[in-house]
Amino acid sequence: MWWGVVAAFVVGTLGLGAWLRWALAGVGGLPVPFADLRHAHSHLGYFGVLFPLAWAGLATVGVVTPGPRWRWFYALSTVVAVVGFVTGGYGPVAIAGCTAVAVVWGVHAVALRGHMRRLRDPVGAVPLGVLLSLACVPPVAVFLRSDPPLALGFVSTFLAGLLLAVLVPAALASRRISPGPWPFLLAMAALSALALGVAPTGLTRVGLLAFGGLLLVPAWSPRLPLHLRTVWAAVALGLVALALGLLPNTRPVALGAIHFLVLGPVLGSLAPVWLRRNPPDGVWWVGHLTWATMAAALVVQGLGAGAWTWTVAAVGGTATLVWWVGVMVFQLPVFDDDQTVDTRSTAEGPVR
Numbered sequence: 001m002w003w004g005v006v007a008a009f010v011v012g013t014l015g016l017g018a019w020l021r022w023a024l025a026g027v028g029g030l031p032v033p034f035a036d037l038r039h040a041h042s043h044l045g046y047f048g049v050l051f052p053l054a055w056a057g058l059a060t061v062g063v064v065t066p067g068p069r070w071r072w073f074y075a076l077s078t079v080v081a082v083v084g085f086v087t088g089g090y091g092p093v094a095i096a097g098c099t100a101v102a103v104v105w106g107v108h109a110v111a112l113r114g115h116m117r118r119l120r121d122p123v124g125a126v127p128l129g130v131l132l133s134l135a136c137v138p139p140v141a142v143f144l145r146s147d148p149p150l151a152l153g154f155v156s157t158f159l160a161g162l163l164l165a166v167l168v169p170a171a172l173a174s175r176r177i178s179p180g181p182w183p184f185l186l187a188m189a190a191l192s193a194l195a196l197g198v199a200p201t202g203l204t205r206v207g208l209l210a211f212g213g214l215l216l217v218p219a220w221s222p223r224l225p226l227h228l229r230t231v232w233a234a235v236a237l238g239l240v241a242l243a244l245g246l247l248p249n250t251r252p253v254a255l256g257a258i259h260f261l262v263l264g265p266v267l268g269s270l271a272p273v274w275l276r277r278n279p280p281d282g283v284w285w286v287g288h289l290t291w292a293t294m295a296a297a298l299v300v301q302g303l304g305a306g307a308w309t310w311t312v313a314a315v316g317g318t319a320t321l322v323w324w325v326g327v328m329v330f331q332l333p334v335f336d337d338d339q340t341v342d343t344r345s346t347a348e349g350p351v352r
């Protein structure tokens with residue numbers, strides 16, 4: 001049942017994303033304010049997709065993850081937050097759901113503190129990564145009315161912090177890849193999150209440059225299939241280009257980078273252990289092409305390209321949704337046959 005709930009969260013996130021993309025492309029309207037639906041989409045993606053898949057990945061390498069009661073509490077809190085956003089924006093219901101989710105993250109982060117003793121274990125970055133990211137939440141609340149651009153900067157740092165200091169380390173750990181001592185990984189992730197949000201200074205951009213360099217480790221790793229190494233390399237080079245100013249640090253570019261990082265390297269690393277049957281490499285290449293289309297359209301939009309980029313981004317986003325729905329339909333028992341292999345039992349470790 002848990003698998004079904006997370007699968008519903010995947011379809012919900014991507015479905016809302018595609019709806020928003022077509023609305024931005026000028027096709028069809030929205031029944032609620034755009035910002036509310038965007039909050040619902042991004043929070044469902046982080047809460048309902050990325051964290052549960054990170055737990056699935058970490059469980060395969062023996063890392064403790066929240067138990068069944070915590071998970072159901074977490075799923076319910078996620079639903080409350082998303083319904084809250086859709087019905088009332090950043091109001092009391094959404095805030096209550098988000099707070100409950102943050103409690104689960106906090107409790108789980110404390111349970112992972114033992115990993116901090118192992119210097120080369122990327123999971124060591126997770127406890128402080130969660131705490132540092134959550135530290136951005138009070139400033140968002142404080143500046144929301146008095147200084148909305150500053151509040152938006154803290155939101156970007158919060159989201160980038162979770163992605164770079166929590167989810168990327170979890171994705172690497174799930175594939176038994178260490179990019180070096182975790183304090184360095186964490187420090188560079190924190191500087192990068194500041195560079196991508198509230199403080200794009202010279203120092204934080206050096207951190208972003210170093211973090212991009214660290215992502216060349218998975219790009220080089222013989223443990224990963226070629227398609228995954230290629231997308232890790234693409235993200236590493238993209239972050240280096242952002243740090244060096246070769247790509248402008250604007251919203252469309254940041255959106256393109258975040259979506260490609262999430263859909264390509266992060267989900268590409270985590271999903272194979274969550275899916276009962278991992279798609280063949282050729283199907284993964286097709287998937288990477290779909291989210292690369294969306295991301296590339298956003299990046300060239302950030303470079304000043306015309307209205308066509310909105311349509312291409314919507315087409316790429318819809319193709320991403322179709323890809324994921326296809327992969328999940330392929331998991332249904334009706335496709336089982338005698339040759340079915342449970343891909344969660346890989347050479348990298350048993351299912352726990």
Ligand code: HEM
Binds near residue numbers: 050
């Ligand atoms: C698990 C997958 C995904 C995650 C975690 C995710 C996360 C996010 C985040 C964090 C934002 C920025 C929110 C903000 O700044 O307030 C965002 C915005 C957005 N996402 Fe996604 N996303 C995912 C997949 C997708 C897909 C597949 C599509 C398209 C089909 C999509 C379409 C959008 C749109 C249209 C926006 C708003 C852009 C704007 O404000 O101009 N997302 N998403």
